[in-house]
Amino acid sequence: MLFSQLVYRIAARTPRNCLSSRRWILSHRRYGHQPTFRNSNENKKHLDPFSLVGDELSLISMRLRSMVVAEVPELASAAGYFFKEGVEGKKLCPTVILLMATALNVCTPELSPNVLGNTLILDLRRRQQCIAEITEMIHVASLIHDDVLDDADTRRGIGSLSSVMGNKLAILAGDLLISRALVALASLKHTEVVSLMATALKNLVSGETMQMTATFEQRCSMECYMQKTYNKTAALVSNSCKAVAYLSGQREEVATLAFEYGRNLGLAYQLIDDILDFTGTSASLGKASLTDLRNGIITAPILFAMEEFPQLHAFINSSSDNPANVDVILEYLGKSHGIQRTTELAVKHASLAAAAIDSLPETHDVDATNARTALVHITQKIITRNK
Amino acid sequence: MLFSQLVYRIAARTPRNCLSSRRWILSHRRYGHQPTFRNSNENKKHLDPFSLVGDELSLISMRLRSMVVAEVPELASAAGYFFKEGVEGKKLCPTVILLMATALNVCTPELSPNVLGNTLILDLRRRQQCIAEITEMIHVASLIHDDVLDDADTRRGIGSLSSVMGNKLAILAGDLLISRALVALASLKHTEVVSLMATALKNLVSGETMQMTATFEQRCSMECYMQKTYNKTAALVSNSCKAVAYLSGQREEVATLAFEYGRNLGLAYQLIDDILDFTGTSASLGKASLTDLRNGIITAPILFAMEEFPQLHAFINSSSDNPANVDVILEYLGKSHGIQRTTELAVKHASLAAAAIDSLPETHDVDATNARTALVHITQKIITRNK
Numbered sequence: 001m002l003f004s005q006l007v008y009r010i011a012a013r014t015p016r017n018c019l020s021s022r023r024w025i026l027s028h029r030r031y032g033h034q035p036t037f038r039n040s041n042e043n044k045k046h047l048d049p050f051s052l053v054g055d056e057l058s059l060i061s062m063r064l065r066s067m068v069v070a071e072v073p074e075l076a077s078a079a080g081y082f083f084k085e086g087v088e089g090k091k092l093c094p095t096v097i098l099l100m101a102t103a104l105n106v107c108t109p110e111l112s113p114n115v116l117g118n119t120l121i122l123d124l125r126r127r128q129q130c131i132a133e134i135t136e137m138i139h140v141a142s143l144i145h146d147d148v149l150d151d152a153d154t155r156r157g158i159g160s161l162s163s164v165m166g167n168k169l170a171i172l173a174g175d176l177l178i179s180r181a182l183v184a185l186a187s188l189k190h191t192e193v194v195s196l197m198a199t200a201l202k203n204l205v206s207g208e209t210m211q212m213t214a215t216f217e218q219r220c221s222m223e224c225y226m227q228k229t230y231n232k233t234a235a236l237v238s239n240s241c242k243a244v245a246y247l248s249g250q251r252e253e254v255a256t257l258a259f260e261y262g263r264n265l266g267l268a269y270q271l272i273d274d275i276l277d278f279t280g281t282s283a284s285l286g287k288a289s290l291t292d293l294r295n296g297i298i299t300a301p302i303l304f305a306m307e308e309f310p311q312l313h314a315f316i317n318s319s320s321d322n323p324a325n326v327d328v329i330l331e332y333l334g335k336s337h338g339i340q341r342t343t344e345l346a347v348k349h350a351s352l353a354a355a356a357i358d359s360l361p362e363t364h365d366v367d368a369t370n371a372r373t374a375l376v377h378i379t380q381k382i383i384t385r386n387k
Numbered sequence: 388m389l390f391s392q393l394v395y396r397i398a399a400r401t402p403r404n405c406l407s408s409r410r411w412i413l414s415h416r417r418y419g420h421q422p423t424f425r426n427s428n429e430n431k432k433h434l435d436p437f438s439l440v441g442d443e444l445s446l447i448s449m450r451l452r453s454m455v456v457a458e459v460p461e462l463a464s465a466a467g468y469f470f471k472e473g474v475e476g477k478k479l480c481p482t483v484i485l486l487m488a489t490a491l492n493v494c495t496p497e498l499s500p501n502v503l504g505n506t507l508i509l510d511l512r513r514r515q516q517c518i519a520e521i522t523e524m525i526h527v528a529s530l531i532h533d534d535v536l537d538d539a540d541t542r543r544g545i546g547s548l549s550s551v552m553g554n555k556l557a558i559l560a561g562d563l564l565i566s567r568a569l570v571a572l573a574s575l576k577h578t579e580v581v582s583l584m585a586t587a588l589k590n591l592v593s594g595e596t597m598q599m600t601a602t603f604e605q606r607c608s609m610e611c612y613m614q615k616t617y618n619k620t621a622a623l624v625s626n627s628c629k630a631v632a633y634l635s636g637q638r639e640e641v642a643t644l645a646f647e648y649g650r651n652l653g654l655a656y657q658l659i660d661d662i663l664d665f666t667g668t669s670a671s672l673g674k675a676s677l678t679d680l681r682n683g684i685i686t687a688p689i690l691f692a693m694e695e696f697p698q699l700h701a702f703i704n705s706s707s708d709n710p711a712n713v714d715v716i717l718e719y720l721g722k723s724h725g726i727q728r729t730t731e732l733a734v735k736h737a738s739l740a741a742a743a744i745d746s747l748p749e750t751h752d753v754d755a756t757n758a759r760t761a762l763v764h765i766t767q768k769i770i771t772r773n774k
Contacts, residue, residue, distance in 0.1 A: 149555050172599060179588045185581075186585040191573070194581055202567065202570050205562045208562070212556075213460075
């Protein structure tokens with residue numbers, strides 16, 4: 001069974017009640033329910049997406065850390081903070097890029113190992129790693145500046161760089177990473193790749209701009225929300241997936257599938273993030289940080305709830321940091337299908353991401369097959385995660 | 388007489404006393420003494436560097452303003468603030484780039500008007516204007532972020548963007564400009580030009596990093612000072628001059644002359660800026676803002692003075708914002724040749740910039756000749772400016 005069919009089946013079986021739908025997903029995660037993959041069980045441990053490219057991830061982290069420390073020794077702790085191995089939740093983007101590179105490398109006749117020498121193969125892989133590094137630099141730079149813009153106190157559960165080291169060093173660190181990303185990008189000497197990564201950076205800034213400057217009407221629009229979500233979360237991974245496809249010499253249709261995988265994966269990831277802002281790990285509303293709600297950022301669960309209960313507008317429009325307001329909003333959200341519909345939307349995008357992988361040109365190469373299985377696995381992991 | 392010879396003669400005639408050397412330069416400016424140029428007097432008004440490319444400068448300002456306002460209406464006042472026509476001191480970089488483009492366009496056989504159609508000529512000019520726009524975007528972005536980093540209250544005599552609109556909008560505006568500059572750069576589809584502008588941005592951030600994190604020993608080193616000055620002031624104009632040369636299809640030696648013009652002009656400009664921080668418009672020490680001194684930034688006049696009076700180290704090392712300390716430092720500076728030697732160094736770099744123009748391949752094209760005369764004129768203007 002294709003994974004895309006499987007996740008559609010999950011969506012179809014999802015109960016209508018928002019809380020139980022969340023619990024349903026969590027219980028399947030807790031009790032180890034895993035969708036059946038095309039590969040046999042004995043291969044499973046080798047197909048863990050992160051361990052498949054673990055050595056390269058370590059190498060990339062080390063390179064980025066060394067670069068920052070060599071440039072600005074004062075940023076050593078910041079570099080360790082962001083590019084340290086094993087810190088939860090930050091390896092997804094480079095992991096996806098490296099897996100996509102493996103998934104695509106063998107599909108073009110002109111790049112088959114028979115034609116390419118080892119040096120050329122290594123050079124191609126080095127260039128694709130470079131995309132992963134550039135993406136990490138842009139990603140971390142945007143996180144650092146966003147934390148300053150949002151006055152964030154924490155990031156990934158620990159103090160944000162701006163709160164720990166001050167806004168000045170945070171701005172400088174962000175600028176440093178962007179400028180080094182641009183130098184690395186220029187070194188690839190590939191005009192289409194430069195365009196893709198430039199677009200990704202533009203989208204990131206546009207996303208933050210939309211969040212900072214949107215009118216109440218725009219904040220209540222699902223279309224604006226999806227556009228902002230694409231800009232802030234999906235544009236970087238989608239464009240970098242397409243970039244590795246270009247570097248592999250893939251034709252446009254294959255590059256577009258790589259882009260679609262990244263786009264849908266990014267959207268699904270953020271939709272689940274928005275649910276977790278309400279439920280946290282407990283699957284109970286209001287047990288999590290409610291960071292977005294308290295900052296007046298309206299996300300998918302509330303947008304869906306507002307469709308059912310238009311009276312929610314009034315509470316959202318007034319100060320949403322008021323505890324009484326928060327309680328009312330959560331009460332409406334609990335009565336609505338907001339969490340459930342957001343979950344369904346996330347599952348839909350995860351399945352579209354998996355479908356893009358299913359649509360890649362057939363391969364009999366073991367590494368490429370494993371990488372594709374791992375990419376599909378990631379679409380399931382992000383749906384069932386609880387942090 | 389070549390301008391490069393003339394400015395060397397100025398340097399040779401400069402009196403040894405630091406204050407009178409400054410007065411000497413100012414009096415020549417005040418009483419209208421102008422070096423003799425290769426062109427006749429009746430051409431002078433047409434050779435005013437700013438009016439030669441005035442229409443294009445207006446067009447570039449308008450394009451940048453519209454782009455920012457279209458993206459973020461909230462930044463309309465910021466866009467007006469930075470990209471408004473006629474505000475003192477901010478048109479130098481795009482002026483130099485456009486003049487360099489004219490100065491170089493006719494010197495390559497394969498790009499002569501006989502071979503190129505009008506469309507191709509217009510397309511080349513549009514691409515060169517794009518370099519001027521990209522440079523302005525990067526320049527303004529770095530000014531905005533530097534103001535946040537330096538806690539600057541004013542910029543060009545009026546409130547800095549960060550003090551007027553808050554740090555958050557300032558960070559966002561800077562990020563927006565950098566991301567749009569990168570998109571514009573990608574649109575040129577020229578890998579060497581991408582590399583040059585990436586290097587320029589890297590240098591700008593490195594310059595600010597050096598300023599923020601240098602040890603006292605590094606701050607007392609002339610070598611570090613010149614490197615920081617190149618990074619912060621000269622790298623952008625030098626690399627963009629080289630970029631327009633590449634776009635014109637010039638050979639490497641000509642592109643290097645364009646680079647050397649920008650590098651030396653930028654260094655001369657900053658050295659005079661550093662003098663003006665002490666003298667302002669009055670030619671008297673201590674009558675200006677003393678911004679650098681009060682912020683602990685050690686510039687060329689003090690570095691030269693410290694060579695003569697090593698005891699200055701102690702006063703510089705302790706809080707230089709202490710009024711008593713400031714008085715002592717100014718007293719030593721007045722007794723030293725610090726201002727004079729800085730002036731001589733600025734004049735030397737201005738003359739090297741002029742010499743680079745003199746060394747360009749000969750041309751009989753009137754526009755190219757006028758543009759070259761204007762570029763040389765700029766080297767003299769920046770030496771004799773008092774604001």
